Amino acid sequence: MKNLIIASTSTVHGSGYLDYIFEELTVLFKDAQTILFIPYARPSGISHNDYTQKAKKALSKIGKKAVGIHTFKNPVQAIKDAQAIFTGGGNTFVLVNQLYKNNLITALKETVTSGTPYLGTSAGSNICGLSLKTTNDMPIVCPPSFNTLGLVPFNINPHYLDPDTNSKHMGETRETRIKEFHNYNTPPVIGLREGSWLHVIGNSIILKGDLKARIFEHNKIPYEVNSGTQLNHIK
Amino acid sequence: MKNLIIASTSTVHGSGYLDYIFEELTVLFKDAQTILFIPYARPSGISHNDYTQKAKKALSKIGKKAVGIHTFKNPVQAIKDAQAIFTGGGNTFVLVNQLYKNNLITALKETVTSGTPYLGTSAGSNICGLSLKTTNDMPIVCPPSFNTLGLVPFNINPHYLDPDTNSKHMGETRETRIKEFHNYNTPPVIGLREGSWLHVIGNSIILKGDLKARIFEHNKIPYEVNSGTQLNHIK
Known part of the structure; x- marks a missing residue:
């Protein structure tokens, strides 16, 4: 049975790495001593080792060990053997x-x-969704495909940002970008604000955290859902 | 001899489409009656026709006609035959x-x-640079390659935004993203703020507009250049 936390961010403003979500992680990782960490996304270009150290330090606060997937000769086997997995x-x-x-x-x-x-x-x-097509990131390398894991039947937009009505910047708002996505793609998109996460257990997908999430469905007006809402009908 | 204007934005805050750059366009397009418009980027998903109408209306203010490339049976020939070209x-x-x-x-x-x-x-x-790898846009479709026209020997980051020191948002700054680009790519990146443009004539590449631009070279600390600076040594 699937058991995932899909979080908008690792860090909320003013607190440490993963701090805001430790309580949930204690439950998610209750049967795991060691977490397999996937450091491949390399924020700010830091090395796999440095990034793993950061995850290690944070997870030690809830009594867990972390080990980087890059230290295994056979990463496929490392995934199959893992007690739990964390992709940063x-x-x-x-x-x-x-x-x-x-x-x-x-x-x-x-x-x-x-x-x-x-x-x-x-x-x-992002990779838990159907594709990376709703990432906010710069396309600094060209992957062989935009398709991702499809662990949920929609796309994620993490770090979802509401339009800044005071801005004089002429770049697109996040909502405009997702609207453009729906000109070429039909899957729903869940805009997860920082501090929000989805908890997936089996067929249940529940929004957690203090904030609402914004749901974008093809040919529908975007709408808000409250924390605690069951989202397994969105596909 | 090359003759290009590579502009950060079509529109600066508080004025109409292309308004801020009409004086330059009068010179750039002096020998052209009709401008071939390439509406393919479809901002907010508007149709090729609607987008071409917008360009048509603006360019009529300087006495030019615009015609959309999508109205030609043979777009390759349309480009070869064009008196001038505008990609929105x-x-x-x-x-x-x-x-x-x-x-x-x-x-x-x-x-x-x-x-x-x-x-x-x-x-x-963006497409005037070596690749689309420094676009700010969402990857809503997957092109066959990230390589672009290479009309200049570096990459462009349009709508360049300085870090907002008051922001509580945990997403990457533009500078962080470009730094990440340089972990995997060596070409320089020119961050063009809104209202700035590059004027390329032959081998000359000059920064124009009121603002400075920010230059990111591989393994160097980013630096600012003033309007009027010759940039043809950056490669």
Whole structure:
């Protein structure tokens, strides 16, 4: 039975890495001593080792060990053998490219679908959707495909930002970008504000955290849902 | 001899479409009665016809006609025959995908290199660089390649935004994103603020407009250049 936390961000303003979500992680990772960390998204270009150190330090606060997937000779086997998996944020294109390069897309999808607990933050959440087409990241590398894990039947937009009505900047708002997405794609998009996450258990998908989420469905006016809402009908 | 204006934006806050740059366009388009408009980037998903109408209306203010490339049976020939070309902004992935689909990359590169005056705004400027890898846009479609026209020997980041030091949002700043680009790519990136443009004539590349631009070179600290600076040494 699937058991995932798909979080908008690793860090909310003013607190430490993963701090806001430790309570949930204690439950998610209750049967795991060691978490397999996937550092491929490399935020700000930091190394796999440095990024894993950061995750290690944070997860030690709830008594868990973390080990980087890059330290395994056979990363496919590392995923299959994992007690739990955490994919950190950074650049989604870099992450997806590396997952394809190491032939991990199928292994990750199958392992998480069959019940290995999974935490994704930011880019690590984007990949839980159908494609990376609603990432906010810069396309700094070209992955072989935009298709991702499809662990939920829609796309994620993490770090969802409401339009800044005071802005004089002429770039598109997030809502405009997602509207453009729906000119070429039909899957729904869930805009997850920082501090929000989806908890997926089996067929249940519940919005958690203090904030509402914004739902974009093809040919519908976008709408808000409250924390606690069951979202498994969105597909 | 190349003759291009590569503009950060079509529109600066508080004025109409292309208004701020009409004086330059009068000179750029002095020998052209009719401008071939490439509406492929479809901002907010508007149709090719509607977008062309918008360009038509604006260019009529300086006595020019505009005609959409989508109205030609043979778009490659339309580019070769054009008196001048304008590629509007919108989504860079959609634009590049359509250029590849219609087999226009080579024709556009050759035609502009051989002297047909060219105006690009936003996405239409991104494609003048080496690749789309420094676009700000959402990857809502997957083009066959990220490589673009290479009319200048670097990449463009249009709508360049300085970090907002008051922001509580945890997404990456533009500078962080470009720094990540340089972990995987060596070409320089020119961050063009709204209201800035590059004027390329032959081998000369001069920054124009009221604002400075920010230059990002591989393994160097980013730096500012003033309007009027010759940038042809950046490669």
